[in-house]
Amino acid sequence: QVQLVESGGGLVQAGGSLRLSCAASVRTFSAYAMGWFRQAPGKEREFVAAIRWSTGSTLYAIAVKGRFTISRDNAVDTVYLQMNSLKPEDTAVYYCAAKRGSNGGLRGPYDYWGQGTQVTVSS
Numbered sequence: 001q002v003q004l005v006e007s008g009g010g011l012v013q014a015g016g017s018l019r020l021s022c023a024a025s026v027r028t029f030s031a032y033a034m035g036w037f038r039q040a041p042g043k044e045r046e047f048v049a050a051i052r053w054s055t056g057s058t059l060y061a062i063a064v065k066g067r068f069t070i071s072r073d074n075a076v077d078t079v080y081l082q083m084n085s086l087k088p089e090d091t092a093v094y095y096c097a098a099k100r101g102s103n104g105g106l107r108g109p110y111d112y113w114g115q116g117t118q119v120t121v122s123s
Contacts (some may be wrong), residue, residue, distance in 0.1 A: 002112045004096045009117030016121070017084045022096030022114055024077040031098045033106050034079040036070065038092035038119075045095070049081060050106035059106040064090075086121045094119050 003025035012018055022034065035050030049060045049070040058070050069082040079096065094117050097110035 002098060004098060004112055004114035006094065006096045006114045006117040009094060009119045011120045011122065012086055014086060014088055014121055014123050016086050017082070018086065018119060019083070020081040020094055020096075020117060020119075022079045022081075024098065030100065032100055032102050034072065034096065034098045035106065035108075035110060036079075036081045037095045037097060037110075038090075039095070039116075040089075040092040043092075047107050048094070051079060052106060057106075083119070086119075088121045088123045090119060091121050092119060093117065 004022050006020060006022045008018060008020040010018060031053045033050050033052045036048040037045050038048050039045040047061050048064055049058065049068055051058045051070045051072050053072065060068065067085045070079065072079045096114040098112045099110040
């Protein structure tokens, strides 16, 4: 069973930056892609960004494009989300996810999920 462990959330002022990390517990579980999703209070979970593990190609939600950067370190099976120019509307629980197959592309569906990390952006 693959476990994903997120870290790096916290409280930041608008305009600030945070970097989230997500480490997989199983070495090279042959993920097709890893991604980040978020869920704000009272809202549905939404796609934020994803990266194809083998090629490094990326996909971003329109709301974060140009501000967030997803990257991965194959050597340690870790994916990162660098978040710059944060806005109060970025406040949410951020979830890391991994998928084994290519069906649905980078947006989903995903097979494994982390427990989530809270990001709060104050105005």
